[in-house]
Amino acid sequence: MTTEPSAPTTKFDPVELPSRYAKAIVAIIAAALSVLVTALTDDVVTLAEVLGIAVAVVTAVSVYLVPNLPTGIGHYAKAIVAVAGTALQAAVPLAVEGTIDVSGWLLILLAALGAVSVGIVPNRSE
Known part of the structure; x- marks a missing residue:
């Protein structure tokens, strides 16, 4: 009985999820969506909207810069930074305009x- 030689198999390593950058990627996507919502809700970009975009970008960068810590309060550090950014996002239109319009609520x-x-997405710590 003869056997035919089998074709060489190529083994691909699976993509390692979660990535070290998963939380930062989520924060960047949220910032990009903030810019998109600001651009699409009306034809005018107000000071509050510009500041809201700036807060979203700073929040995304901050989430990236906070290290992935495996235990204690540090385990939630990225989520805490993201929540602080959300609070600032809500405060901007109130501070600038004294009210929150529809685009402001969408950004919030x-x-x-x-x-x-950011809090839900797992992140690899090494």
Whole structure:
């Protein structure tokens, strides 16, 4: 009985999830969505919207810069930074305009979803 030589098999290593950058990627996506919502809700970009975009970008960078710590309060550090960014996102239109319009509420909603997502998405610590 003869056997045919088998074709060489190529083994691909699986993508390692979660990534070291998973939480930062989520925060960056939230910041990008904030910019998109600001651009699409009306034809005018107000000072509050510009400041809201700046807060979203600073929040994303801050989430990236906070180290992944495996235990204690440090385990939640990235989520805490994201929640603080959400609080600032909500405070900007109140401080600048004294009220929150529809686009402001959309930015706050996106920031809150981003903060929750940063808290939920697992991150590899090494």
